[in-house]
Amino acid sequence: MAIHQLGPEWTAERKWKATGRARGRYIGDLEQAIYAKWGEEGLRVIAEVYRNAAERTFLDGLRSFGIEGNDATAYAKFFVVANSILGYDMELAEATPKRAMVRIHTCHLFPKPAEVGGHLCRLANFAFERRAVELLNPKLRVSPGKLQSEGDPYCEIVVEEVDG
Numbered sequence: 001m002a003i004h005q006l007g008p009e010w011t012a013e014r015k016w017k018a019t020g021r022a023r024g025r026y027i028g029d030l031e032q033a034i035y036a037k038w039g040e041e042g043l044r045v046i047a048e049v050y051r052n053a054a055e056r057t058f059l060d061g062l063r064s065f066g067i068e069g070n071d072a073t074a075y076a077k078f079f080v081v082a083n084s085i086l087g088y089d090m091e092l093a094e095a096t097p098k099r100a101m102v103r104i105h106t107c108h109l110f111p112k113p114a115e116v117g118g119h120l121c122r123l124a125n126f127a128f129e130r131r132a133v134e135l136l137n138p139k140l141r142v143s144p145g146k147l148q149s150e151g152d153p154y155c156e157i158v159v160e161e162v163d164g
Helices: 012-064 072-085 117-125 127-136
Strands: 090-095 099-104 140-144 155-161
Touching: 012 072, 012 117, 012 127, 072 090, 072 099, 072 127, 072 140, 072 155, 117 127, 127 140
Parallel strands: none
Antiparallel strands: 090 099, 099 155, 140 155
16 A cells, blocks of 8 residues: 655644644534533633643743743733744734734634634633733733634734733
């Protein structure tokens, strides 16, 4: 039996990005199945997984990427670097100490609008970002802006310093 060999156009980077897209779609399908079976309780479990991931990786990630500070720019830079490594097309659209915005032009979980995708993103998947901001600076708040899962052309992470 002949085994098909990939050509030289399949660089290590291209293979890694394809792996990320495939695994992301599996995770998106899994999250939708969990939500369909267990509803809001399922969302709480998914959110807990993402919160725990932030606790395990966020602060160490900042250090390993050489990102200093605890302001909105430092927070946003982490997501640009970390998600670029995972094969996402990232953009630091705005960066000041008090407000930053990251645009994610690729979504591995929900590359097309999904019936419950936005709900999953806002309430469960975004738990990583919410926990990470708590760990970095209690004066910062983070929110999702646009979401591909809701039909927008890209996703946004918006982080802002709040008064009080």
